[in-house]
Amino acid sequence: MKAQKALLQSGLLALSLIASSVMAAVSAGDAAKLGTTLTPVGAEKAGNADGSIPAWNGGLPTNAGASDDRGFLADPFANEKPLFTITAQNVEQYKDKLSPGQLAMFKRYPQTFRIPVYPSHRTATLPNGVLADIKANATTARLVQGGNGLENFKTAIPFPIPQNGLEVIWNHITRYRGGSAKRLVVQVTPQTNGSYSPVYLQDEFAFPSSLSDYDPGKQGNILFYFKQRVTAPSRLAGNVLLVHETLDQVKEPRLAWIYNAGQRRVRRAPQVSYDGPGTAADGLRTSDNLDMYNGAPDRYDWQLVGKQEMYIPYNAYALDSPKLKYDDIVKAGHINQDLTRYELHRVWHVTATLKSSERHIYAKRDFFIDEDTWQAAVIDHYDGRGQLWRVAEAHAQYYYDKQVPWYTVETLYDIISGRYLALGMKNQEKRAYEFGLKYSTADFTPAALRQAGVR
Template identity: 70%
Template sequence: MRKTIAVLALSLLAAHVTAAVSPQEAAQLGTTLTPVGAEKAGNADGSIPAWTGGIPKNAGVVDSKGFLADPFASEKPLFVITAATVDKYKDKLSDGQVAMFKRYPETYKIPVYPSHRTVNLPPDIYESIKRSALNVKTINDGNGLENFTGNRYYAFPIPKTGVEVLWNHITRYHGGNLRRIITQATPQTNGSYTPIRFEEEVAVPQAIPDMDPAKAANVLSFFKQSVTAPARLAGNVLLVHETLDQVKEPRLAWIYNAGQRRVRRAPQVSYDGPGTASDGLRTTDNFDMFSGAPDRYDWKLVGKKEMYIPYNSYKLDSPSLKYDDIIKAGHINQDLTRYELHRVWEVVGTVKPSERHVYAKRHMYIDEDSWQVALVDHYDGRGQLWRVAEGHAQFYYDHQVPAYTVETLYDLIAGRYIALGMKNEEKRSFVFGFAAKAADYTPAALRSEGVR
């Protein structure tokens, strides 16, 4: 009898851990919390303002190419953190940021500007977030989602665990179907680089009218990436079906190799497999700061803290810049960056004893207003700080979409880095809401995408 009671108690505890929040908790969304679950109030000294609805869709001029004017172009830094002053501010910096000052004491800096809580989302996304709060649960030890239906965004706006915070980043709003042309650079230690140009699409099942619901039941998104430069890589195409529960159904990936003129399954496009044309400087799950399955790590929720994170990076996205203006030896041109004080969720991922990954630990900081990962410190198997990631965020106010201007990943040991997402020299900025067809995201469609 005692054994039965104990088992029942454990079952009830497990149900509580994975349960959606109560209606009383969900009622905080839009009242004491913002509609996405951030604290609505500012901080004690006012250096983080209260959220008052974000900035309007007409906050700045949008040029003919879709690039956004900087709403804060007239602002000057409040102060600039340098190697000489970093100790004064390190309580609001990650260990990785502090390490960057030590690695590049003459050139690395953090210009800190006034904080602006710019993010807001369309009304239907807010509705889906409240539905998620009331219904979504984790399954398979936190590695899958249950009752995540309709517009599948922000699974846990009032998170209780580290993996739930991570799921909010994974399931955040990208503007529906997104198309972009971007450039990646992997500079040598002297700053020389060869631009890698990608044409990419992200499509979500709910925005593909002819998508078979049964086939998309466990699909979060479809991703297609074509390499168009340099010539030696041009024509290679990657297709990914990103699944919700990758333990139950692993991510599906295919590559069309232009040289072989063949489509092959690509199981290596996951976890710590090498990133596309990255020269070994990032893993597959470094893409989008973190992507893919969370199952190889135990995720500990440390709590919230105030940090200086890259934010409102409109200057860095200016079409008046060339890539040479951005890419410098050791790190990107920090004079073009903007950091602000914001509250972040702090989560630490530690590889499970039964699993393996080149990153034994990932110390992550996630912006409360957008649920985007802002900073990540990556540690190797010896416990040594290895790579430092910064996501330079920009809010696309005209479409109400938070995104990244540039993702950087710095290798402290090699003295090299990768910068992904630049589009300053392109003819178009991001294209949101394009019309997608189910047939575009099948292996059979890859061959026609390849260009030789």
């Protein structure tokens, strides 16, 4: 693997050392590889040498399984059994395909933490129109403002053939999430003994393509709108967060507002960014931990380490089963790993190091980003002393009926305190994710927050 990393660090990837202000789009010749030797989103189309990672063959079809009356998808791989299970007893055998954070989890929880490894399936693809925009991005999209914004960007994934770490991160930030989505999900922050009180959230995302009145002249710097309403417990119910996420956060920083149901007032919320506290998270995640990582990348220096093979959470249909209760999933120390599924996939490894002039509770972050979806799969977080602090794993699934890759459950483990956060569970909710909803910009104004916050 070291030789593989060294090879990837040479040549084109050496451009990661070049200042972002002079980064340019790739040539038409390189872009022509998309759909031939590369998948339409820029992953290696071929499998690996021993076949443990298969070739990409177009992903799952939209009719790969049935959907129940709540929108939960059938597991296309329900009959598969693990190839093997990694435990604290045999982890040394597999350590070259695990992150330092994953290895630390085995040390922290030697009796209970395990990684069941299943056959690898490259399930994801995107709608044809989105793929066409991604191919156009390859030769037109550029970083601006020192890498903190984009220009000439369409829909999703501006850099399918990335030349540096910052471009990889922008692919994660801008990846396709269905145009618009609504979800009813649960967040838990268990005590060390596993006891927890769930927080119920209603999230709504809207990207420009889903807005009936989108005007590029007025909203051209908007990446997406996000609204989050707390529906329970009663002490938090009715509080609403609104975010206008911008593409160029130097030119126009993220705009955020909070409606406080107790005070019945809307106020600006500049703390909803960077290491500001996450909603109802008991101090266990920052604002930029949501969606594994979000927001302006300007506080870090980004280095593309290379590409590697790694066991990452994948195709988490079993974890999303509507037959499960939250008590089946939430356990002391970590979620129930017997319900998880890991597969061997290729990931981009990017390291973020805090700039000396900036402040953040995480001094360093190691990102491992799936090549087929550009979703962050694992992120290791280090404190100011250089000590490994928190380990994030995203248990992802492909919503094949809508051609949308996204997360089933995001976990963030504090290996020092022994507590963790799990966000995104919906097993007991009345609906699974809903995609393709139509919104207007009026749905995401500060004036709309009061109506959204009615208990």
